[in-house]
Amino acid sequence: IGGALVTKSARIAERLEFLKTAVGCIAGPFDSYLALRGLKTLDVRMERQAANALRVAEFLEHDPRIMEVHYPGLQSNPFHELCRRQMKTAGAVVTIRLRSDPTGTV
Secondary structure, eight states, X not given: OOOOOOOSOHHHHHHHXXXXXXXXXXXXXXXXXXXXXXXXXXXXXXXXXXHHHHHHHHHHHTOTTEEEEEOTTSTXXXXXXXXXXXXXXXXXXXXXXXXXXXXXXX
């Protein structure tokens, strides 16, 4: 959120200068206000997203139409222990692999 770009390369600096001129480099007051307002609840929103993702992953793990559920928050995931040691939550992204039947439907 926000940030800076720094480079030693004159070529890259020239391209960045063009982008700065074309799209602007300073956030407007209202954009800054919205970013600040969003930061105040970011931790709660991220925790809720992760909790919901875990519930969805646990539900999908028992669905016979699903072949695999990939979510590091699940104990069945090979990266579960690593995730538990390194991160506060397992995040909010759940991916699945569907099981198909001979008719091509799920």
